[in-house]
Amino acid sequence: xxxxxxxxxxxxxxxxxxxxxxxxxxxxxxxxxxxxxxxxxxxxxxxxxxxxxxxxxxxxxxxxxxxxxxxxxxxxxxxxxxxxxxxxxxxxxxxxxxxxxxxxxxxxxxxxxxxxxxxxxxxxxxxxxxxxxxxxxxxxxxxxxxxxxxxxxxxxxxxxxxxxxxxxxxxxxxxxxxxxxxxxxxxxxxxxxxxxxxxxxxxxxxxxxxxxxxxxxxxxxxxxxxxxxxxxxxxxxxxxxxxxxxxxxxxxxxxxxxxxxxxxxxxxxxxxxxxxxxxxxxxxxxxxxxxxxxxxxxxxxxxxxxxxxxxxxxxxxxxxxxxxxxxxxxxxxxxxxxxxxxxxxxxxxxxxxxxxxxxxxxxxxxxxxxxxxxxxxxxxxxxxxxxxxxxxxxxxxxxxxxxxxxxxxxxxxxxxxxxxxxxxxxxxxxxxxxxxxxxxxxxxxxxxxxxx
Amino acid sequence: xxxxxxxxxxxxxxxxxxxxxxxxxxxxxxxxxxxxxxxxxxxxxxxxxxxxxxxxxxxxxxxxxxxxxxxxxxxxxxxxxxxxxxxxxxxxxxxxxxxxxxxxxxxxxxxxxxxxxxxxxxxxxxxxxxxxxxxxxxxxxxxxxxxxxxxxxxxxxxxxxxxxxxxxxxxxxxxxxxxxxxxxxxxxxxxxxxxxxxxxxxxxxxxxxxxxxxxxxxxxxxxxxxxxxxxxxxxxxxxxxxxxxxxxxxxxxxxxxxxxxxxxxxxxxxxxxxxxxxxxxxxxxxxxxxxxxxxxxxxxxxxxxxxxxxxxxxxxxxxxxxxxxxxxxxxxxxxxxxxxxxxxxxxxxxxxxxxxxxxxxxxxxxxxxxxxxxxxxxxxxxxxxxxxxxxxxxxxxxxxxxxxxxxxxxxxxxxxxxxxxxxxxxxxxxxxxxxxxxxxxxxxxxxxxxxx
Numbered sequence: 001x002x003x004x005x006x007x008x009x010x011x012x013x014x015x016x017x018x019x020x021x022x023x024x025x026x027x028x029x030x031x032x033x034x035x036x037x038x039x040x041x042x043x044x045x046x047x048x049x050x051x052x053x054x055x056x057x058x059x060x061x062x063x064x065x066x067x068x069x070x071x072x073x074x075x076x077x078x079x080x081x082x083x084x085x086x087x088x089x090x091x092x093x094x095x096x097x098x099x100x101x102x103x104x105x106x107x108x109x110x111x112x113x114x115x116x117x118x119x120x121x122x123x124x125x126x127x128x129x130x131x132x133x134x135x136x137x138x139x140x141x142x143x144x145x146x147x148x149x150x151x152x153x154x155x156x157x158x159x160x161x162x163x164x165x166x167x168x169x170x171x172x173x174x175x176x177x178x179x180x181x182x183x184x185x186x187x188x189x190x191x192x193x194x195x196x197x198x199x200x201x202x203x204x205x206x207x208x209x210x211x212x213x214x215x216x217x218x219x220x221x222x223x224x225x226x227x228x229x230x231x232x233x234x235x236x237x238x239x240x241x242x243x244x245x246x247x248x249x250x251x252x253x254x255x256x257x258x259x260x261x262x263x264x265x266x267x268x269x270x271x272x273x274x275x276x277x278x279x280x281x282x283x284x285x286x287x288x289x290x291x292x293x294x295x296x297x298x299x300x301x302x303x304x305x306x307x308x309x310x311x312x313x314x315x316x317x318x319x320x321x322x323x324x325x326x327x328x329x330x331x332x333x334x335x336x337x338x339x340x341x342x343x344x345x346x347x348x349x350x351x352x353x354x355x356x357x358x359x360x361x362x363x364x365x366x367x368x369x370x371x372x373x374x375x376x377x378x379x380x381x382x383x384x385x386x387x388x389x390x391x392x393x394x395x396x397x398x399x400x401x402x403x404x405x406x407x408x409x410x411x412x413x414x415x416x417x418x419x420x421x422x423x424x425x426x427x428x429x430x431x432x433x434x435x436x437x438x439x440x441x442x443x444x445x446x447x448x449x450x451x452x
Numbered sequence: 453x454x455x456x457x458x459x460x461x462x463x464x465x466x467x468x469x470x471x472x473x474x475x476x477x478x479x480x481x482x483x484x485x486x487x488x489x490x491x492x493x494x495x496x497x498x499x500x501x502x503x504x505x506x507x508x509x510x511x512x513x514x515x516x517x518x519x520x521x522x523x524x525x526x527x528x529x530x531x532x533x534x535x536x537x538x539x540x541x542x543x544x545x546x547x548x549x550x551x552x553x554x555x556x557x558x559x560x561x562x563x564x565x566x567x568x569x570x571x572x573x574x575x576x577x578x579x580x581x582x583x584x585x586x587x588x589x590x591x592x593x594x595x596x597x598x599x600x601x602x603x604x605x606x607x608x609x610x611x612x613x614x615x616x617x618x619x620x621x622x623x624x625x626x627x628x629x630x631x632x633x634x635x636x637x638x639x640x641x642x643x644x645x646x647x648x649x650x651x652x653x654x655x656x657x658x659x660x661x662x663x664x665x666x667x668x669x670x671x672x673x674x675x676x677x678x679x680x681x682x683x684x685x686x687x688x689x690x691x692x693x694x695x696x697x698x699x700x701x702x703x704x705x706x707x708x709x710x711x712x713x714x715x716x717x718x719x720x721x722x723x724x725x726x727x728x729x730x731x732x733x734x735x736x737x738x739x740x741x742x743x744x745x746x747x748x749x750x751x752x753x754x755x756x757x758x759x760x761x762x763x764x765x766x767x768x769x770x771x772x773x774x775x776x777x778x779x780x781x782x783x784x785x786x787x788x789x790x791x792x793x794x795x796x797x798x799x800x801x802x803x804x805x806x807x808x809x810x811x812x813x814x815x816x817x818x819x820x821x822x823x824x825x826x827x828x829x830x831x832x833x834x835x836x837x838x839x840x841x842x843x844x845x846x847x848x849x850x851x852x853x854x855x856x857x858x859x860x861x862x863x864x865x866x867x868x869x870x871x872x873x874x875x876x877x878x879x880x881x882x883x884x885x886x887x888x889x890x891x892x893x894x895x896x897x898x899x900x901x902x903x904x
Contacts, residue, residue, distance in 0.1 A: 004507045006542040006765040009525070012497040014540065016547055017554070024493050036823045038801030038830020041476050045464040045573055046498065046559065047518075055456045066499075066527075068520030070563050073461070075518075088466070090458040095468055097847035099834060101800065102469070107498065111522050121497055131834070138812060138833035261813050263820060313458040348492030348553065360590060361713045368715060371488045378490025381590035382551060382583070395549035 011120030018346040034103035044084040050074040055312035064110040077109040090313035098132035128322030140285040141258030148264045155447025158292040162272040165252040171245025186276040231271045283307040347397040349378035356405035463572030470798040485602045486555035496536040502526040507764035516562040529561040542765035550584035580774030592737040593710030600716045607899025610744040614724035617704040623697025638728040683723045735759040799849040801830035808857035
């Protein structure tokens, strides 16, 4: 027979069992954290009608989207979880309670140029709060507080959630009479880290014909830094000149104040005037999250406030605020940086049971005992030599191997080998289960990420 | 602005929050059960190169597949989880330990004609055990034992896992000299329930030119029924005429014997000679699972033994045995039959916290206390009238509402309202958390499926 070479498409992450277990644990921590804050899980189709996904249209999205026809249907794979949410809320508006708080962890598709660390299929892990007509600013503070919880539970320590407010930026540009150029300015200032202050000034003056003095004002504004209180105090100096600015500053101050109340330590968030987010979608608070020791990888969790979630599908005003963890990319980066904790459980089982008799009933009873305590027990039933069985246990990396031979069965015990220490002892099944459970519970508490 | 009508594609399940929570619970029970048996989770791409997915080619698959091009790549959405597993095992053979036990719960795509209860995007929840060169028959018994555990934990009682062996069937047809017609015979016998014995006989004789006496032999064979021991005893009468038959009967007997040992009660499995599975893929044990009170919906969980998982990608002999729960369809059917338990938790939160003061710090502290105990607490921060807040709590269906006004904060208590009983009392935060935890733990033990 002619064989076809097995391969996985480039840009598509496919993990071996060990890393997959690490990924599962990270996903589960994100999921359970989102759930603890009272967000409801959603699961929407990966395929939508193209007219729905491309309602906004234009730009990179349209080029990157996976679009195809099936019969006479024009279909596309979702490229984010926000547009499907907008459709969902517009479609099911009457059956939902507002504020509608949902989380969704799912794959999205973007046909980007393939390169290392860039994925065409990747997980996003989103939370959004959608209001009906209005939505309190306290939500803008709870969102980063949830991300703080998630990142802390993952084991991350050296991260910072950076916060800004688009009204502050737009209000300031309005003061300079540059409202019509605000998009260009934001996108230019976004490159500050990359091209430096002189570079930004040159682009503003040369490419966008902005007066040199105004360009300097912009750079001076962007350069404001310090503690959160210092930044807010410096911004207060611009008060009273533009209503939008004042409103944005009130919001920013409230969010910063609440964030402390929500239990986020000062070192994990910063008011940062250089954060703008590329998308014109955002209208108020904006977030980016950086790993302090790895600024080169950019933001791993971003989002913000928007005035109108579903304007393409409904007349209703549905303001919202949300944030998205780029999960596949985060996992990839943590792996590249050596930050995935090898001490976590990555074996498919907590114990491998090796029956040494033809009759499996004692082994099955033992497996049942372990499973009833929530321990993952794999029964090995292949007729192989002892050495092959132990080599299998080694390859799986199981923490415990349990032998059940005729002697053990006669004595009502099991030989329990700790594969880490090499210790082996005979114990009654219940005692063995207890011994294993104690150690597994300890290893379950190991955070999946190492961040010194 | 011109609005686009929000819609979800037909054949794509999209659930409201309540049903979605029920679906999540069912999925989690399947996932955790699979994991307890030492199966490792896998997550493979939804998109594969078309040449990979269509390596076998032909038939319904090719018509139903979602296939498209992106750039110069010929891509397809997976239509099951078995072909991606075959590719995975062939590709990563050197890094895997055999027997390789994996579970995967994921969406698959088939462009079937849209009709009620038929889905184009649906979840399958699969387990497979893959051997390297050989695989012990005990695995054929553990697979249905796992399904028994899953279904029991879901709350299902009136179900039966039906088992047969293709070698028994093929051996029997060989005795009649009908080996070249075995596929036609199996597909015809598969219709027994639909067209009756006379109908089957007519098709065998008229369409496939099978001698009338042989057709009667086939029907007599297929009609063998009774307890598992009775069926096996009747089959023993055919022994010694065909080596394949004898081998299959040995396997069937061993699987039936082990199944009892694995703790599956007699009433939940049956040796059933009418089960053949349409696919020519299976070579030994085959499974179907029916809900006894709903035979009309057909099998909700099927699978079997195959000799050669990855023959299109590798020369290696990789025998396996697996089973698949058609999760989306099962969920749909349970809903249609009124079998989804309304007493399970479907609210997004265990408690809704209503702060009655501008300062949220006491409310945040309370939420933190609840969350640290694993309780899902939603903080309500909208400036709405009391009635609107209570109506929100009702709509979410939260079991508890916690009020925090100035009086409560002063006294160090919280007003805790049980939304089921209507009872309300003031308690210190820790006592309130304990009270809620006790009730939530009880409701978490409620099985998601009702089966009288």
